Amino acid sequence: MSFKFTVSPDFTPNHLSGWYIFNTWLQKQTGLAIHLKMYSDFNAQRAAIANDEIDLIYANPFDAAMLVREKGFLPLVKPEGASDEAIIAVNAENPVADVADLPQGLKLAVTDDPDVRMMGMILLEPGDLDAGNIEAVPCTTYVVVAKQLLRGDAEAGIFLAEAYDDLSPMIKKQLKVLVRSQISVIHHVLMAGPELSAQREEIRRHLLAMANEPKGQGVLESLGFTAWAAVDDEAMEFSIDLMDTLSM
Numbered sequence: 001m002s003f004k005f006t007v008s009p010d011f012t013p014n015h016l017s018g019w020y021i022f023n024t025w026l027q028k029q030t031g032l033a034i035h036l037k038m039y040s041d042f043n044a045q046r047a048a049i050a051n052d053e054i055d056l057i058y059a060n061p062f063d064a065a066m067l068v069r070e071k072g073f074l075p076l077v078k079p080e081g082a083s084d085e086a087i088i089a090v091n092a093e094n095p096v097a098d099v100a101d102l103p104q105g106l107k108l109a110v111t112d113d114p115d116v117r118m119m120g121m122i123l124l125e126p127g128d129l130d131a132g133n134i135e136a137v138p139c140t141t142y143v144v145v146a147k148q149l150l151r152g153d154a155e156a157g158i159f160l161a162e163a164y165d166d167l168s169p170m171i172k173k174q175l176k177v178l179v180r181s182q183i184s185v186i187h188h189v190l191m192a193g194p195e196l197s198a199q200r201e202e203i204r205r206h207l208l209a210m211a212n213e214p215k216g217q218g219v220l221e222s223l224g225f226t227a228w229a230a231v232d233d234e235a236m237e238f239s240i241d242l243m244d245t246l247s248m
Contacts, residue, residue, distance in 0.1 A: 001033065001195075002033035002034070002035055003032060003033065003034050003035070003055035003056060003195060003196060004034075004035055004037050004048075004053055004054055004055050004056070005023055005026075005034050005035065005036045005037070005054075005055065005056040005057070006036070006037050006038065006039060006045060006048070006054050006056075006057050006058075007019050007036075007038060007057070007058040008042075008045070008057070008058055008059055008060040008063065008188060009038075009039055009040065009041055009042055009045060009113075010060055010111070010113040010116065010142075010160055010163070011058075012142075012160075012162060012163050012166045012224075013141075013143070013166075014166050014224075015222065015223050015224055016038075017222065018219070018222030018223040018224070019036060019038070019058075019223065020036055021219055021222050022219050022222070022223060023035075023036040025210075025215070025216070025219045026203070026206070029206040030199065030202060030203060030206060032196075032199065034055075034056065040140075041112065041140065042063075042112050042113070042114070043112070046063070049063075049066075049067070049071060052071070052193075054193060055192070055193040055195045055196050056190070056191070056192055056193065056196060057073070057190070057191050057193075058188055058189075058190050058191075059073075059188060059189055059190075059191050060084070060113065060114065060115050060116075060188055061084060061115045061186050061187060061188065061189070061239055061243055062114035062115040062118070062243060063114070064188075064189050064191065064236070064239065064240070064243075065239075065240040065243050065244070067191055067193075068191075068236060068240060069240070071193065071194075072193070072194045072197075073191040073192065073193050073194075074191060074192050074197060074200055074233070074236075075189050075190075075191055075231035075232070075233065075235070075236040076189070076190045076191060076192055076200065076203060076204045076207060076230075076231065077189070077190050077204060077207045077208065077228035077229060077230055077231055078187045078188065078189050078190070078228070078229055078231050079187065079188070079223075079225045079226075079227075079228065079229070080225070080226055080227040080228060080229040081226060081227075081229075082187060082225065083183065083184050083185065083186055083187050084115060084116065084119070084160065084161075084162075084183075084186045084187055084188065085119070085160075085161035085162075085180060085181045085182065085183065085184075085186075086116050086119035086120045086123060086158055086159065086160065086161060086180070086181045087120075087158070087159040087160075087161050087164045087177055087179070087180045087181075088120060088123050088124065088156055088157070088158060088159075088177070088178045088179050089146075089149065089156070089157055089159060089164065089175045089176060089177050089178065090149060090155065090156050090157075090175070090176050090178060091149045091150065091152065091155075091174065091175065091176070092173070092174050092175055092176045094155070094176065096178070097178070098126075098178060098179075099123060099124055099126050099127045099129075099178050099179050100126040100127045101127065102124070102127045102129060102155070102156055102178075103155075104127075104128065104129060104133040104134070105133060105134070105135065106129070106134055106135070106155040106156055107134075107135045107137050107153070107154040107155050107156075108124075108134045108135065108136055108137060108154060108155070108156050108157065108158065109137045109139050109144075109145040109148040109149060109153075109154035109156070109157035109158070110136050110137065110138065110139060110145070110157070110158050111138075111139050111140065111141065111142060111144075111145060111158075112138070113160060115186060115243070116158060116159070116160045117158060118246060119158075119181050119183065119186070119246075120158030120159075121158075122181075122246065123158075123179050123181055137153065137154045139157075142159050142160060142163035142164065142167075143167070145157040145158070145159060146159075146167055146171050146175065149175060150171070150174055150175075156178070161180055161181070162224070164177070185239075185242060186239070186242070186243075187239075189231055189236070189239070190207070190228070204230060207228045208227075208228055208229075208230060210227065210228060211226065211227035211228070
């Protein structure tokens with residue numbers, strides 16, 4: 001039997017090859033036929049999830065709640081010492097230095113990354129900005145968000161902090177960060193679907209041991225991680241409750 005693995009579309013392009021390397025490593029360690037399928041956007045990925053086509057997923061925290069409640073997925077691990085944070089940035093030539101000074105009605109470049117967009121809108125609250133008084137400029141990737149700011153087609157943009165940090169120095173030189181979130185408890189989670197529930201502990205054991213051997217360390221480095229940390233069901237429920245609270 002073969003299983004399909006996918007990754008939340010908000011991963012940074014620098015780590016695309018790393019996920020294919022990880023998939024190969026995981027197949028060798030577990031002996032399972034696991035095939036990596038990347039989706040270009042969240043809608044396409046969620047359609048696959050809805051059709052029960054996904055068995056293993058590196059999920060963003062917003063979708064993780066749906067995966068647990070509606071599809072019976074179980075948490076495995078999260079990147080150790082890493083968390084999802086959001087950044088509000090503008091063109092470097094923009095005189096605004098604080099989100100409180102951003103004007104209502106501004107054009108805001110955003111992706112359809114749900115948890116990052118949610119955190120970004122929270123960061124904009126000091127400027128009394130919300131979905132009702134901004135004009136969203138939809139973008140497919142964070143590179144496109146940056147391009148919108150550089151071209152002047154948007155006045156501000158919401159970035160996943162990791163994606164912003166991975167932009168080239170030339171692009172970042174032309175941008176200015178107004179604020180970076182420091183929530184520290186929101187993170188992506190690697191999760192197993194019902195078809196892999198019997199292999200859950202075996203998969204987790206291999207993942208937690210990755211950092212202890214050279215090949216595993218190399219694979220982790222290709223993903224931008226240092227190690228995996230276990231996520232139990234109780235921690236997963238806490239994360240889901242937190243997302244519910246922040247979404248209110």
